[in-house]
Amino acid sequence: MRIGLLGTGPWAEMAHAPALHEHAELEFVGVWGRRTEAAKQLADRFGTRAYDDVDALFADVDAVAVALPPAVQAELAVRAARAGCHLLLDKPLATTVGQGQAVVDAVQEAGVASVVFFTSRFLxxxxxxxxxxxxxxxxxxxxxxxxxxxxxxxxxxxxxxxxxxxxxxxxxxxxxxxxxxxxxxxxxxxxxxxxxxxxxxxxxxxxxxxxxxxxxxxxxxxxxxxxxxxxxxxxxxxxxxxxxxxAEGPVAALGHAADALLAAARTGRPHACDAAFGQRVTEILVEAQALLDGAAD
Incomplete structure (x- = not known):
């Protein structure tokens, strides 16, 4: 599976990029980030390509892994799914119910696989x-x-x-x-x-x-x-x-999450931690946030 990485921050650098680089069944095609120079530095470190245009990256890969803030992740995940890319997402899926549902809808309409990386679920x-x-x-x-x-x-x-x-x-x-x-x-x-x-x-x-x-x-x-x-x-x-x-750390756990994405893409069977589960978690968090906000008023 050809996969790209969206994001250049500490989580992308210490977890995502090493996991994608080391995985035997993934070809780490390239990196896109909101900071062009950071994307180049991360790509150079792992022997891959930096992309200036995120849509060009979508066109060159079968899947994307996302290491971005949740609101940014949700928007780009919809675009990636519509481009036919399987999705290895981070938690939380989104910070509003509407954002999360848009990801779920895009995944279902495009027929792509999705896995949300909840660390404990992949240890x-x-x-x-x-x-x-x-x-x-x-x-x-x-x-x-x-x-x-x-x-x-x-x-x-x-x-x-x-x-x-x-x-x-x-x-x-x-x-x-x-x-x-x-x-x-x-x-x-x-x-x-x-x-x-x-x-x-x-x-x-x-x-x-x-x-x-x-x-x-x-x-x-x-x-x-x-x-x-x-x-x-x-x-x-x-x-x-x-x-x-x-005893395992985040790089190994992300490798297991990539295994889950590969299996879901090959079989068509959704993983338990797919976008729909990520959306349910978002709905619960939104409900809890509303209670907290109400208590503060």
Whole structure:
């Protein structure tokens, strides 16, 4: 599969470009970015071509991987799908329901494959755990904590100055990760029961799930580094089950996501983390954001 990369920021540089370059079944054709010089530098580093015209890149590839802010991603994903490109997207799919639905519609109309990269869903240990717990059933409640330290005083993260993360906060950055773990185990969220702010950009959510369980989520990018974690705990008829940690990093996980895109393109069978699932996550985040905004008025 011939694939191009949209984006030149830290995530594109440290995760996407290495994953595409190393994958045995992908031909890394080129890079397009909103900053021409950055696209050239990234392309030179990985021995590929920098494109000035994104439509020219679409014409030269079978698929695109996207490492851009969600609002920019949604617009370009629609254009790429209409050009016949399969889509390896990042979370969140979009920041409005309308943007996300436009991507879903474009994917369906063009008949292309789509995969949204929720990191935990493409780590073998965590994906196996999710599958096992979904099969067990009988869960009563769950608690997920995704605590990052991007905005902590001791942070040296290259993502700390990301404008969209500064604007949208933890709900939109790490919230999708937590939802990607809980929804396949507990069922869809029938509603967001409550959403409350905490320190910094911290958000606390309570969800009511279709399977009958409730869950609580604590999300933050403002935690001290020593408090950072990505954790989930289930409690139910089978007892207690805790999300395992993985030894693999984002490059390997993106490689697995590329495998999923290849399989979906070859078979025509949608992956569980396709654009439609990404859109459902967006809808839940929009509902939670509305409750937060209402509480602040």
């Amino acid at each position: 073998p240990e965590t994906e196996a755990w999710i599958t096992e717990q979904a099969a067990v059933g009988g869960w009563f409640t769950a608690h997920a904590q995704w605590l990052g330290s991007l905005f902590g005083g001791d942070s040296d993260s290259p993502f700390a100055n990301s404008p969209w993360r500064r604007e949208k906060g933890a709900l939109w950055d790490v919230g999708p990760h937590a939802l990607s773990v809980l929804l396949p185990v507990l069922g869809d969220a029938r509603r967001v029961v409550a959403a409350a702010p905490g320190p910094g950009d911290t958000v606390h959510l309570v969800l009511d799930h279709a399977g009958g369980a409730s869950s609580t989520l604590t999300l933050s990018l403002s935690a001290p580094t020593a408090a950072s974690c990505a954790a989930a705990e289930l409690r139910g008829e089978a007892g207690v089950s805790v999300l395992p940690q993985s």
